[in-house]
Amino acid sequence: MSEIIVQTNNLSKTFKKYKAVDGVDLRISKGDIYGFLGPNGAGKTTTIRMLLGLMKPSEGDIQLFGQTFDQNKLECLRRMGSLVESPSYYEHLSGRDNLEALRILLQVPKSRIDEVLEIVRLTKDAGRPVKQYSLGMKQRLGIAASLLGNPELLVLDEPTNGLDPSGIQEMRELIKSMPSKYGITVMISSHLLSEMDQMATRVGIISKGKLIYQDSIEKLRNKAMPQIAIRVSHVAKAKGYLQSNGWKVSSDADHLFLEGTSDREVAEVVAFLAQKQIGVYRIEENRHTLEDIFLDLTKGGELDASSTAS
Missing domain, CATH: 3.40.50.300 (P-loop containing nucleotide triphosphate hydrolases)
Structure with a gap:
């Protein structure tokens, strides 16, 4: 544990x-x-x-x-170390001097400055005034400051x-x-x-x-299970054939939709439809992205009870 x-x-x-x-x-x-x-x-x-x-x-x-x-x-x-919102600096001082001011307050060894500069990859720019730093460099200096106390x-x-x-x-x-x-x-x-x-x-x-x-x-x-969309010639007829043979399938006007289906099962469905004289025009995989799931959850989508109990 x-x-x-x-x-x-x-x-x-x-x-x-x-x-x-x-x-x-x-x-x-x-x-x-x-x-x-x-x-x-x-x-x-x-x-x-x-x-x-x-x-x-x-x-x-x-x-x-x-x-x-x-x-x-x-x-x-x-x-603990933290970086909350935008870090503040003495803009006229170098990155190293900013860290030195903080090091004195934290009472950590001087050698720690070089260690944290190395971690955030600012060693080469440590002597430059912070006002010359890009936003990314300033954020990395902020993380260096948060790491000073080990x-x-x-x-x-x-x-x-x-x-x-x-x-x-x-x-x-x-x-x-x-x-x-x-x-x-x-x-x-x-x-x-x-x-x-x-x-x-x-x-x-x-x-x-x-x-x-x-x-x-x-x-x-794992919640982002792929959906297989199959464009067919006769949607209602194809859906009826598949459902009567145990496949879980939904549809719109032009497509059949299979959820979480393996490659082998897709091949079986296509072979079955061909046997039944249903034209299969196109097969596509639609993936729900993590962004989709996030938006669904934060807009009040449902979750399994076990998901929050961990």
Whole structure:
């Protein structure tokens, strides 16, 4: 059983009468890249602020590293690093000097600056003033700053916001290397499921303050079962033949649709239709993307009860 790094129980936050976070039970294990997903305004940043001690929960409790956060706040925070919203810098100072100012506050060895610059691939640009950095470089410097204290848990809030495609790819590769290369568990919030699909090992989806899905990315992918569309000459007749022989099939005016069908079963269906003198004009595979599933879930689509119980 993996060590649980983050656990929340009935975590809630109410602003006047508005419940921004409603009974959230997070479970993040050691070594996870946990994608915390939801539309803008779903409660992601509020949840993260509570995990970082920047906001007090209205209800519920937080356990970090097996300890009650309220009673061990300083000790827990020493084991965490975070990048929430846009990092702030002394623009006239170099990247290295910005890290040095923070290093003095954190009281970590001077050698740690070179280590974190190497991790985020900023060694060559460490001497340049930050005002000359691209947005992607500034984000990487922000991650370098969050790594200075040698954290076991790194919390990132929308770290790819505003980055161009190459900056996003750099950030993705950096995050993916964290657990295996540096032993860091990562929690990363985003509203972009396509990005999480390429780096997360586990996801939690929040919508209107409620956690509506929490499980491995693999199980979420399995919900995206392909659909086979077959264009045929006589839809109603073909559908009747297939249904009377035990195949599950739906249709529209021109197509038959088979769900989650193997290549072999598709071949059997086509051979069967040919036997029945039904013309088969075209076969296509329609895949539901993870984006489709995400949109369905956050618009109130149904989930298996087991999906949120993990």
